[in-house]
Amino acid sequence: MITKAISDQFSIRFATPNDIPIILQLIKELAEYENLLHMVVADEKLLDEWLFQKKVAEVIIGEMNNTVVGFSLFFYNFSTFLGKPGIYIEDVYVKKEYRHQGYGKSFFRFIAQLARERGCGRMEWSVLDWNEPAIQFYQSLGANPLNEWTVYRLTGEGIQSLAEVK
Template identity: 50%
Template sequence: MFKIRKAIPSDTPVIFDLIKKLAVYEKLENDVVTSVEELHENIFIRNFAKVLMAEEDGKPVGFALYFYNFSTFVGKPGIYLEDLFVEPEHRGKGYGKALLVELARIAGAENCGRLEWSVLDWNTPAIEFYKSLGAKPMDEWTIFRLDQQAIANLSQ
């Protein structure tokens, strides 16, 4: 039996584990510098993000971590999907799509103007999956990032 539910604080260690597995899949395992405690603080205490858990027979098999942003052009909030991950052995069962469908329901209920996310250029299976759902790549945009050191340098 499959279900999607909102994460609760006791899910934090599982969320952390799934984040590490996602990082391995994306070949970014050295970029994971957070901790269970920091995730708990920022997701469940400070409410910077929300998480949906995907479960099969009561066992977590995936997650979607998202937060709200705002479009000045649309004049509405949007949802930014930071991470979507389903354990490799559970892929192909529709769980990733189910997580996106639930996010679309949330976006609709919240009158959001957009549901957006990024995907690594090399991740062809994910790109094709997203296109099959009607998502369009925003090829004319380039993501810029300041990491913590660059933020510190700029803010001085």
């Protein structure tokens, strides 16, 4: 297990299957913060299958004195223009009591170092329009919004319908 000490008390490590219950708990806390708890259908079995058996995404966990303070889930995307992979950050979540202490920035720095080491051409993520604290934080990192791009999404029934189009 790779662990990177950020300070004497804080470290970030890659999650293992033993972390599945805490990952699910953190996902639910994030969803509650975003007023989207009703949309969480993930369970421990799904997380095990997709994160640790099929390995389609990676999770890192931040710990302060061996207490979990947050997590990030990310995966590769690919830029045809750059001809290189990128990292898409699905979630970065820091528990409420640990916010504004530099942990979020540590997660992004850790992922930026991974992106550099892995030869990635970019890092991307989305933010809810109403989440002004997150927007300000991302701008403080030097990130820029892609105002000319609109995200489109198909889920569940939409995927099913499109797959059946003849």
